Amino acid sequence: MTDLQTLSSPNRLLTAEAFLRLSEVPPEVEWFANLTNKATRRAYENAIRDFMHFTGIQQADEFRVVTRAHVIAWRDDLGNRMLNGTTIRHRLSALSSLFDYLCEKNAVTHNPVKGVKRPKHDSTEGRTPALGDHQARKLLDAPDGDSLRTLRDKAILATLLYHALRREELCKLTVKDFKNERRGVPHLKVSGKGGKTRYVPLHPAAGGLIHDYLELAGHGSDETGALFRPVSNNMKSHGEKGITPDGVYKLVRAYSGKLGFEIGAHSLRATAATNALDHQADIAKVQEWLGHANIATTRIYDHRKTRPEDSPTFKVNY
Incomplete structure (x- = not known):
């Protein structure tokens, strides 16, 4: 889909030609251009491209002849490709979001995704595995x-395991974000989903490791630059560029794989949340800590109800 930014110059007012071209942008393209979150944009783009490939759609206005039968056929094809229920639900949600926007713009009369049955949630517990305490210590x-490299990797793993950050949030951290204080307590300033900012108290163990890394890396005074950087970047003039989410993923996979339990970076977020709840952290506080909009998402990490020792069986006393 065409990026609307290509239709105008950022350095001057719109020309008459550019104004007319913008007024003729199809609402399908306008919807996509309005997605500001990079992760959402990437996921939705993948979903819409998959639907376009399946149906043979090549032009934006062809979405206006899509029926519920097309959507059902696509859903069944996704299932035949052995995609899990969560992925199928997400892709249907992306397509539904597009059609909701088209309805709002009166480009279509109804949303053909509405009423299409979606795969059920397999359970109320998340699929992302959480590490046990002994595994977390080994990692x-x-x-x-x-x-x-070693000092940086230690600091990254500690930041993820002690603060339950998403890998994208970790990559966005600047040196200045590490130097916040609230009521005399060091905090991390975290830029979360949807442009929301939250302040997370800095764990002393992680704080010490970050200090060690910055002292050796030498960019502790570059407050606007990235906190965690590719090692090679620290030796170049453009060292402010941060490590990428893919780089964090590969880092976690490499170290955990050597320990015999290969996992992704999101497992460290699940580990931190599960550990906090297991140690009696208030679930509402954990929700705020994780940056969840809905507490139901936080409950996915709450495994206390499945612990045998907490069963009513052991409360029975004759």
């Missing part, structure tokens, strides 16, 4: 040595 100790 924190996995980077061995005192090289720049």
Whole structure:
């Protein structure tokens, strides 16, 4: 889909030609251009491209002849490709979002995704595996040595495991975000989903490791630059560029794989949330800590109800 930014110059007012071209942009393209969150934009783009490939749609206005039968056929094809229920629901949600916008713009009379049955949730518990306490401690100790890469990796793993950050949130951290204080307590300033900012108290263990990393890396005074950087960037003039989400994913996979339990970066978020709840953290506070809009999402990490020792069985006393 065409990016609306290509239709105008950022340095001057719209020309008459550019104004007319913008007024003729199809609402399908306008909907996509209005997605500001990069992760949402990427996920929705993948979903819409998949639907277009399946149906043979090539032009934006062809969405206006889509029927519920097309959507059902696509849903069934996704299932035949062995995609899990969560992925199918997300793709249908993306397509439904597009048609809701088209309805709002009177480009179509109804949303053909409405009424299409979606796969049920497999359970109320998340699929992302959480580590046990002993595994988390092993992972924190996995980077061995005192090289720049080792100190950086120790700091990254600690930041994820002690603060339950998403990998995208970690990559957005600047040096200045690490230097916040609230009521005399060091905090991380975290830029979360939907442009929401939250302040998370800095765990002393993670704070010490970040200080060690910055001291060796030498960019502690570059407050607007990225906190965590590719090691090679610290030696170049453009060292302010941060590590990428893919880089964080590969880092976690590499260290956990060597320990025999290969996981993704999101498992560290699940581990932190589960650990906090297991140690009696208030679930409403955990919701705020994680940056969840809905507490139902936080409950996915609450495994206390499944612990045998908490069963009413052991409360029976004759």
